[in-house]
Amino acid sequence: MKANVLVIDDDYHMRVALKESLTKTGYTVFLAENGMKAINEISKRIFDLVITDVKMPHLNGIELLKHIRKEHPLLPVILVTAYGTIQDAVSVIKEGAFDYIQKPFTADTLYSTIKRAIGVNNGKIIYASKAIKDVLMKAEKVAKSDVTVLVLGESGVGKELISRFIHENSDRPKNPFVPVNCASLPENLLESELFGYEKGAFTGAYSRKMGKFEIADRGTILLDEITEMDFRLQAKLLRVLQEKEIEVVGSKYPKKIDARVIATTNRNIVKLVEEGKFREDLYYRLNVFPIYVPPLRERKEDIPELVAYFLRKHSKGMDVSISKEAMNFLMENNWKGNARELENVIARACILSNYSVIKLTDLQEMKFTQDSSRGSIREMEMKLIMDALKTCNGNRTKAASMLGKTTRTLRNKIKEYKDTGILPATEDKQWMS
Ligand SMILES: Nc1ncnc2c1ncn2[C@@H]1O[C@H](COP(=O)(O)OP(=O)(O)OP(=O)(O)O)[C@@H](O)[C@H]1O
Ligand SMILES: [Mg+2]
Numbered sequence: 001m002k003a004n005v006l007v008i009d010d011d012y013h014m015r016v017a018l019k020e021s022l023t024k025t026g027y028t029v030f031l032a033e034n035g036m037k038a039i040n041e042i043s044k045r046i047f048d049l050v051i052t053d054v055k056m057p058h059l060n061g062i063e064l065l066k067h068i069r070k071e072h073p074l075l076p077v078i079l080v081t082a083y084g085t086i087q088d089a090v091s092v093i094k095e096g097a098f099d100y101i102q103k104p105f106t107a108d109t110l111y112s113t114i115k116r117a118i119g120v121n122n123g124k125i126i127y128a129s130k131a132i133k134d135v136l137m138k139a140e141k142v143a144k145s146d147v148t149v150l151v152l153g154e155s156g157v158g159k160e161l162i163s164r165f166i167h168e169n170s171d172r173p174k175n176p177f178v179p180v181n182c183a184s185l186p187e188n189l190l191e192s193e194l195f196g197y198e199k200g201a202f203t204g205a206y207s208r209k210m211g212k213f214e215i216a217d218r219g220t221i222l223l224d225e226i227t228e229m230d231f232r233l234q235a236k237l238l239r240v241l242q243e244k245e246i247e248v249v250g251s252k253y254p255k256k257i258d259a260r261v262i263a264t265t266n267r268n269i270v271k272l273v274e275e276g277k278f279r280e281d282l283y284y285r286l287n288v289f290p291i292y293v294p295p296l297r298e299r300k301e302d303i304p305e306l307v308a309y310f311l312r313k314h315s316k317g318m319d320v321s322i323s324k325e326a327m328n329f330l331m332e333n334n335w336k337g338n339a340r341e342l343e344n345v346i347a348r349a350c351i352l353s354n355y356s357v358i359k360l361t362d363l364q365e366m367k368f369t370q371d372s373s374r375g376s377i378r379e380m381e382m383k384l385i386m387d388a389l390k391t392c393n394g395n396r397t398k399a400a401s402m403l404g405k406t407t408r409t410l411r412n413k414i415k416e417y418k419d420t421g422i423l424p425a426t427e428d429k430q431w432m433s
Contacts, residue, residue, distance in 0.1 A: 002028045002317060003048035003118050008038045008064065009080070010056040018051070021107060022114075035059025039067060046308060047075055048124070049117050054081040054092075062095065069096040073136065074125060076117040080105070125161055126309045129299035135162065135291060142289045143169035148241065150226075150286045151264040153293035155419075156340030159264040160224065162293060166262060167220040175219030178259075180212045183228035183408060191233055192249055195240075201250020213246050216259040226263040226286065227278055228408055234279045241285050261286075267415070296335040296342065303331055306339055310346035311358075318355040325360040336419060382417050385410065 005027045009015045012033075019029045030047075032038040036058045038050070050068060054061035065077050076098035092100050098117045101109055127133065142149055143166045151159045160179065167177040185193055196211030212221055223229075229237065240246050241261060245254040263286050272278040296302065307330060311320050322330075326349075335341055345363065352362040385403065392398035400410040 002026060004028050004030065004045060005049045005051060005114070006030045006032060006038060006041055006047050008032045008035065008050065008052040008056070008061070010034055010053065014053070021110075025111060027114075035061065035064035035067070038064055042068070042072065042075075046126075046305075046312065049114060050075060050077045051114070052077060052079060054079055062092065065092065065095050065097055073133070078113055078117055124309075125158065125165060126302070126305050127299075128301045128305045131294050131299045132302060135293055136165065138291055139166050140169050142166065142291075144171060146260050148260075148286055148288045149262045150269075150288075150290045151262060151293065152269070152290055153264075153266065154295045154336075154338055155266045156338035157293040157295055158339055159266070159293055160222065162291065163220075163222045163262045163264060167222075167260070170220065170260065172219050172260065176216055177220050177222065178212050178216040179222040179224055181224045183225040183412065186406060187230045187233060190229065191236070194233075194237075195246045196248045198248055198250035205250065211246065211248065213240065213257050213259055214248075214255070217257050218259070220260040220262060223261065223263040225265060227265045227267045227269055227272055228412075231279065234282050238279065238282045238285055241282075296338045300331055303342070306342055307346060310343045311350070313343075314347040314350045315355060316350075320350055320353065320355050320358065322349075322358040323360065326358050326363055329360055329363055381413070385413060 005022055007015060007018045007022070007029055008031075009018070010033050015031045015033070019031055022029045030041055030045075032041050034056045035052070038052065039059070041047075042050075050064075052061040052064055059067075061079050061081075065079065068075055068077055077096070079092050079097050079100040080103060081092075081100055082103040099113050101113055125132070125136065127136075139149075139162055149163075149166060151162055153159050163179075164177060167173060180190075180193060182190060192209060192211065194211050194213055196209045196214055197205050199205060199208045223237075236247075240257070243254070244258065245256050247254050269278060269283060269287075273280050273283045296306075304327070307322065307327065311322065314320075330342070330345070337344075346358075349358045349362045353359065385399070388399040388402045389396065392402060396410055397407050400407045403410070405413075
């Protein structure tokens with residue numbers, strides 16, 4: 001996807017020169033001759049970056065910056081100034097400029113600054129709702145501290161995106177951001193994944209393995225789906241959080257680690273604590289600063305923004321648009337899979353529409369195939385699981401091994417069926433022991 005860059009300068013030659021060189025470098029460039037015109041441009045399309053001169057008639061660069069910070073908090077702004085003094089620089093950074101460059105500047109300086117600014121935007125968070133604005137304001141506030149954050153919300157709402165945002169706005173953005181999915185590995189593997197091992201720690205440990213905590217040293221570790229961590233490992237993690245040191249498997253000495261911890265879950269963690277499935281002490285340790293990301297259906301004003309963004313992302317540079325009926329359909333939908341599901345729908349609709357106009361039928365065809373094929377496979381699978389559970393008198397560990405699955409996978413499946421409504425909420429209670 002080409003990035004959209006808005007260049008603002010009252011000097012015609014400067015504008016044109018910048019446009020020419022940035023277009024060659026692969027950006028889509030739009031021009032404006034002053035701040036007022038820039039605001040108008042920004043209201044018409046989504047930009048990835050603004051590069052603005054400071055001294056201009058009709059709303060100067062600083063005023064424009066202030067406007068952008070208020071209306072588009074995540075749009076990075078680079079200021080170009082000929083009158084740059086250190087003091088100016090400090091004040092523009094304080095006003096929220098991404099950076100500034102002084103005239104005359106070299107192409108290298110320009111490109112590297114742009115790259116950094118747009119890099120921040122990889123994993124750009126699109127929104128129009130107050131709900132997400134509040135989430136981001138909270139996230140920005142907590143980012144600067146080293147406090148542990150617990151990001152809560154349904155699957156696909158953007159929890160990982162918010163976690164990255166916290167890392168990028170922290171004091172450690174240049175250090176690693178290391179996501180670990182706690183649900184994807186069996187217990188013993190998860191432990192060595194997190195804490196690493198020494199050479200010879202066990203049969204097969206042919207060389208030293210760095211754990212994710214070590215890799216995240218001075219950066220941030222994201223413990224994704226934290227509730228899927230087993231009880232024993234939960235105790236170890238608690239100790240790591242308290243002592244700020246890890247025990248590398250097979251090592252005699254603990255190792256100091258300075259990793260900021262963010263954890264996420266899409267499950268009801270309070271309930272899991274009540275049920276004794278998640279350690280209460282660890283929960284309190286993680287829940288220092290909770291951030292709840294509401295589901296898409298509760299912030300429908302984000303849908304048009306997300307649609308525009310995903311269209312641009314998946315349109316392969318072609319001019320794909322969407323019919324009014326199709327858009328209405330997207331607004332009405334319940335989005336159980338939240339932004340992730342919306343993105344998949346748009347990506348497929350782009351293809352089905354032959355990259356022209358997405359019509360209602362492009363969405364319905366997709367919906368139909370999804371409902372019928374995926375639906376029936378799911379139903380079959382659910383029936384197998386229910387049968388196995390009955391045979392094992394509801395013992396999930398036994399049922400899982402009978403089906404050749406891990407208990408965790410089985411639990412996730414049951415939850416998925418419940419969430420998607422295939423399994424009535426009441427019916428699984430007997431298995432939820
Ligand atoms: N506000 C948003 N703006 C742009 N993209 C978004 C937004 N929210 C979610 N997405 C996109 O949707 C997908 C899912 O987001 P993400 O992985 O952060 O969700 P999640 O809450 O961690 O999901 P899960 O619980 O399934 O792990 C990603 O591709 C992400 O880029
Ligand atoms: Mg996630």
